[in-house]
Amino acid sequence: MATILTLAGDGIGPEIMTQAIDVLKAVNEKFSLDLTLESGLIGGVAIDSTGEPLPDETLARARAADAVLLGAVGGPKWDTIERSKRPERGLLKIRGELGLFANLRVAKLYPQLANASSIKPEIISGLDLLIVRELTGGIYFGEPRGIRTLENGEQQGYNTMVYSTSEIQRIGKVAFELAKTRAQAAGTAAKVCSVDKANVLEVTELWKQTMIQMQQAEYNDVALSHMYADNACMQLIKDPKQFDVMVTGNMFGDILSDEAAMLTGSIGMLPSASLDESGKGMYEPCHGSAPDIAGQDKANPLATILSVAMMLRYTFKQEEAAQAIEQAVSDVLDDGLRTLDILDSSEAGLKQVGCQEMGQAVLAKL
Amino acid sequence: MATILTLAGDGIGPEIMTQAIDVLKAVNEKFSLDLTLESGLIGGVAIDSTGEPLPDETLARARAADAVLLGAVGGPKWDTIERSKRPERGLLKIRGELGLFANLRVAKLYPQLANASSIKPEIISGLDLLIVRELTGGIYFGEPRGIRTLENGEQQGYNTMVYSTSEIQRIGKVAFELAKTRAQAAGTAAKVCSVDKANVLEVTELWKQTMIQMQQAEYNDVALSHMYADNACMQLIKDPKQFDVMVTGNMFGDILSDEAAMLTGSIGMLPSASLDESGKGMYEPCHGSAPDIAGQDKANPLATILSVAMMLRYTFKQEEAAQAIEQAVSDVLDDGLRTLDILDSSEAGLKQVGCQEMGQAVLAKL
Ligand SMILES: CC(C)[C@H](C(=O)O)[C@@H](O)C(=O)O
Ligand SMILES: CC(C)[C@H](C(=O)O)[C@@H](O)C(=O)O
Numbered sequence: 133m134a135t136i137l138t139l140a141g142d143g144i145g146p147e148i149m150t151q152a153i154d155v156l157k158a159v160n161e162k163f164s165l166d167l168t169l170e171s172g173l174i175g176g177v178a179i180d181s182t183g184e185p186l187p188d189e190t191l192a193r194a195r196a197a198d199a200v201l202l203g204a205v206g207g208p209k210w211d212t213i214e215r216s217k218r219p220e221r222g223l224l225k226i227r228g229e230l231g232l233f234a235n236l237r238v239a240k241l242y243p244q245l246a247n248a249s250s251i252k253p254e255i256i257s258g259l260d261l262l263i264v265r266e267l268t269g270g271i272y273f274g275e276p277r278g279i280r281t282l283e284n285g286e287q288q289g290y291n292t293m294v295y296s297t298s299e300i301q302r303i304g305k306v307a308f309e310l311a312k313t314r315a316q317a318a319g320t321a322a323k324v325c326s327v328d329k330a331n332v333l334e335v336t337e338l339w340k341q342t343m344i345q346m347q348q349a350e351y352n353d354v355a356l357s358h359m360y361a362d363n364a365c366m367q368l369i370k371d372p373k374q375f376d377v378m379v380t381g382n383m384f385g386d387i388l389s390d391e392a393a394m395l396t397g398s399i400g401m402l403p404s405a406s407l408d409e410s411g412k413g414m415y416e417p418c419h420g421s422a423p424d425i426a427g428q429d430k431a432n433p434l435a436t437i438l439s440v441a442m443m444l445r446y447t448f449k450q451e452e453a454a455q456a457i458e459q460a461v462s463d464v465l466d467d468g469l470r471t472l473d474i475l476d477s478s479e480a481g482l483k484q485v486g487c488q489e490m491g492q493a494v495l496a497k498l
Numbered sequence: 499m500a501t502i503l504t505l506a507g508d509g510i511g512p513e514i515m516t517q518a519i520d521v522l523k524a525v526n527e528k529f530s531l532d533l534t535l536e537s538g539l540i541g542g543v544a545i546d547s548t549g550e551p552l553p554d555e556t557l558a559r560a561r562a563a564d565a566v567l568l569g570a571v572g573g574p575k576w577d578t579i580e581r582s583k584r585p586e587r588g589l590l591k592i593r594g595e596l597g598l599f600a601n602l603r604v605a606k607l608y609p610q611l612a613n614a615s616s617i618k619p620e621i622i623s624g625l626d627l628l629i630v631r632e633l634t635g636g637i638y639f640g641e642p643r644g645i646r647t648l649e650n651g652e653q654q655g656y657n658t659m660v661y662s663t664s665e666i667q668r669i670g671k672v673a674f675e676l677a678k679t680r681a682q683a684a685g686t687a688a689k690v691c692s693v694d695k696a697n698v699l700e701v702t703e704l705w706k707q708t709m710i711q712m713q714q715a716e717y718n719d720v721a722l723s724h725m726y727a728d729n730a731c732m733q734l735i736k737d738p739k740q741f742d743v744m745v746t747g748n749m750f751g752d753i754l755s756d757e758a759a760m761l762t763g764s765i766g767m768l769p770s771a772s773l774d775e776s777g778k779g780m781y782e783p784c785h786g787s788a789p790d791i792a793g794q795d796k797a798n799p800l801a802t803i804l805s806v807a808m809m810l811r812y813t814f815k816q817e818e819a820a821q822a823i824e825q826a827v828s829d830v831l832d833d834g835l836r837t838l839d840i841l842d843s844s845e846a847g848l849k850q851v852g853c854q855e856m857g858q859a860v861l862a863k864l
Binding site for chain 1: 544572576580581584590617618621626637638640643644645648652655656657659660661662663664669695697698699700701702703704705727728729731732735736737749752753754755757759760765782860
């Protein structure tokens with residue numbers, strides 16, 4: 133028996149989570165997975181009821197659980213409260229406290245949605261790339277940090293970007309291993325592109341050197357290349373299919389993974405996994421809490437549903453159940469069902485549906 | 499009489515500079531500008547002859563000059579030498595020493611080149627956005643920085659991202675003022691989007707607060723919006739025309755300005771200006787030294803030629819001469835002349851030309 137903690141969060145979080153839980157319950161039964169579901173508070177809703185974006189109780193239950201499924205956090209309601217108490221801090225804290233250092237974000241083009249992108253179809257057709265982002269280090273967590281008053285009376289803000297060899301090695305290992313797994317499945321040669329700004333930042337010079345050493349010592353079956361972050365941002369637009377696995381630090385990863393997601397034109401479709409050293413993980417959609425459409429049954433639940441599939445694959449090693457969900461999602465797209473965010477009004481034969489109808493359609497396919 | 503120091507640098511630098519100098523000499527004569535040209539060493543060529551990427555002599559002459567025109571620096575030959583002596587360090591040092599804190603990068607779509615982009619035409623047609631990047635502060639110059647050995651024997655790399663109120667104010671001022679000038683010229687309302695990661699980094703929280711205060715105190719005729727860097731990277735792909743002037747720090751600016759340039763599909767066309775507080779500036783193409791095609795007469799000299807136009811506009815206030823150059827460039831594009839990087843082989847009536855032929859064609863139009 134294993135336990136999953138669901139944290140719906142804010143904005144569209146509750147609606148998309150409801151659909152994902154239905155799907156999770158269905159596969160639980162169908163594949164006899166013996167999973168138990170619990171729910172908890174994070175983000176703005178947690179602030180409203182406890183004063184903390186990540187209450188101790190939620191953290192304790194997340195530690196005890198085998199996996200966490202997260203909706204989304206944040207919204208304008210909590211934007212003006214003191215920095216250390218904002219919803220995003222709850223998210224950063226749970227990542228840090230659970231040691232979820234490996235963030236996997238897949239940017240995959242669904243052929244049914246090829247027109248939704250602002251990129252020309254020939255540039256992105258067949259796109260399927262994985263960004264491995266370090267998630268518990270770098271400038272996100274580095275000390276010292278803060279805002280201080282200088283002697284001349286003006287203010288100064290400062291943050292520290294910092295990585296040690298062992299932090300780089302453990303995320304490098306995840307990237308190299310996943311590149312091998314993906315290459316095996318695809319029948320291609322394994323390759324990793326490490327993104328840095330080693331021409332300017334010493335911390336990323338260490339990053340680059342460490343990746344080179346790892347490749348030479350343990351992964352000479354994986355082709356390793358290096359790219360500066362500014363160039364990577366360009367190359368993702370120019371020719372994203374040149375990449376298979378990209379690995380980078382917390383901040384570059386934040387930016388590049390969002391860019392890669394946008395290439396597909398359907399960020400509402402993309403799941404993510406954040407894993408610790410034992411494979412325990414937190415799973416969540418790549419998109420945010422979309423407060424503007426919250427409670428209107430307009431949200432796309434598919435990224436959260438696909439996050440359930442990632443959870444089954446990575447934490448519970450239930451490949452068959454994971455694929456069943458992915459197939460069901462593909463089937464409803466084939467049927468022409470579209471939430472607003474992925475609706476191409478110029479295409480014939482599509483049916484606009486709400487969050488609930490989309491979720492239930494996936495359920496019916498299972 | 500004013501003096502311009504030309505620094506051709508490495509790779510394709512010398513070829514593109516030769517063409518730009520020809521153009522500069524022509525407008526100098528035509529508009530009786532009384533400009534004197536000098537040349538100096540920077541980057542790899544400077545390392546080869548003096549051991550330093552920015553020799554003292556070059557720096558002294560750059561200080562004495564009224565403007566600097568730069569080609570490009572760097573190449574594989576100098577990639578393995580000690581960090582503090584690499585070509586890029588020369589570039590960072592000249593920016594810092596001359597106080598060139600305001601980097602202006604225009605991402606403008608030339609209608610003649612609309613097909614060169616990987617973005618769908620309707621998303622980018624008419625695109626003309628300006629990125630104002632802070633260039634002498636932030637994590638590029640912050641101390642402490644380095645790589646040290648920890649007590650447990652492993653290594654740790656670290657850099658510091660730091661901004662003070664006055665640094666933010668002076669770049670904010672440039673952005674607000676340029677937004678007003680641009681809006682006046684275009685007959686539209688002035689707007690600035692400030693890019694930060696204030697939900698995570700204190701230094702950018704100060705950035706955001708300072709921008710808000712400036713807008714309220716001095717620029718309430720300019721609409722100010724804020725965007726997180728990850729979202730900005732997405733929005734540039736989804737709907738770049740929502741922006742007019744974007745202002746951001748050194749590192750986010752490095753990434754976003756390259757992204758914006760790539761949207762146009764023709765980074766070989768885009769000039770940049772780096773200005774100090776008195777309007778003195780260094781002008782250079784946005785592209786790099788392209789060592790793979792150096793010396794083959796394949797490079798596109800137009801970005802460097804357009805950098806000359808920017809120099810005439812911003813440092814010498816010679817709007818007429820600047821426009822004459824820009825018109826000449828537009829004319830050669832109308833004539834169908836294309837260097838390899840902007841050649842669309844599916845389009846009829848185009849003529850592929852080399853670096854020299856392109857430069858001389860612009861000259862002929864003047
Ligand atoms: C909400 C924010 C703190 C977060 C981040 O920057 O990591 C988000 O952008 C993400 O990528 O998950
Ligand atoms: C060459 C490099 C140091 C430089 C930078 O990062 O500023 C370049 O990318 C640029 O944008 O001019």
